[in-house]
Amino acid sequence: MNEQATLDDVLDAYLASDQDRGSASLAEWIRRYPQYERELTDFAVSWSLMEALPPAPRAEPVDEDTLTLRGISVAQGILHQKRQQRSLPENTAIASLLTEGKARGLSIQALADLWELSAAIVRKLDRRLIYYTSIPRELVENIARTIQREMSVVVRYLQGRPRFAQGASYRAEKAPALTEQEDFFDAVRNDVEMSEDRRRRWLEMKDKN
């Protein structure tokens, strides 16, 4: 049992288990997640009502095309809101961490010092050669602060596909292969440029988590 499971996770698992809405199967789920006893019970009761009750007497049929258009208008409202947010300056997408740094008068070494990394790892982050899920949140927050962007924008950048170094050109008959992504802490451990103090600090953070 995952004690950190959210209610939505538990309800998804309950539904996905294809069990009936009977008291015995509900009891089993309550035993597994007693912290959600009330919510599971309410959910099961609502599910039962939804399946058992007939349409309300004054319900009027609506054709599928109208329903689809209705749904599209709701989704479009949400999309519009998200697109508006995207156009705000602090939400503008990043093309490159190095470019953002340069725009603020920060060299790659200056970025490395601000983020307590090495220039090599800053380059890797810029090229998205580090698995996003391994990057400490503190570092992501630091990057966002430095380049004055919303954290979500930095997250989106770091989650992007790996890319070749800027300005690189190749002469080959077939496309060159990208270096594979690596775990952040492995990169720290194996980096030859990073100072021992900085390395120790990052690796201690990994041990704590």
Add this chain to the structure above:
Amino acid sequence: MRGSSAHAASLPTKQVDVELDDLQIRPLTHRNASGDAYQRTPEVSHQIKKALALTPAQMVERAKIRDYRSPDSLREECLVYLIREHHRLGQDAIVDDLTAALIGRCAKYINEKLQALGYDEVERAFRDVVGSLFELILDLDDDRGDFLQVRFWVVLQRLVIATFHKYKDDLNRAADTISLASLAGYEGDDDDDSGHTAHAEPRRETTIPIDQLVLAREGLNAIEEPYRTAFILAHHERWPIDSKDPLTPSISRYFGKTGRTIQNWLYKAEEALERWRGQQL
């Protein structure tokens, strides 16, 4: 990715398969209730890779295919991934088309499940469900919608039930219920603090077998809440009226009433159904 789509389309099939296998798709990061990271099915992963190798026009055409038996159809789980990725890339036109295709597949299901709520409430609830669905899909900073890419219809079902729950307290207004307090011989609940006195009468048998009462779905609209919910739990879901095990759900525990009160409620629900049936004849 876009640049390679035409190239991939012209290669012999084996070579395309090899190239598709090399395509990386963004992994899911959310953990399920047991603590394990969600995983897409191989079929969905393969469909995503195939879709990413298409041109935008081809992708949208495939998204419109509703026949699951077609080898070109795209599952809803795949559509969710494609919407998120193209939203991330700012490719709004593709997002709009894929969104329309996805809604076209689930609008009828959502609407049908909410029909008990009544005309005005159904439309509001429908919009709430679609809103909740697309908040999950389009929130790129959060992975709580990951399960949509594993079991789309399970998550949608959860959203529908949760929305129904929000609106269900208005069910009485939607139904043509007969107030049981207006029936001759009505007695208050045993633990009703309105001053009615409980009578220790033996439960009278109904004239209609319970299984037939259960089958009379339309008649449920003739029963007032909370007696109707008690009736459904007892006869449709077979919940016990009482239970000694504190973790076993029972009707009395759900309502916070005694077992005797629930017995009375069930009797009253059965009476209401008998009266309804009498009116149909």
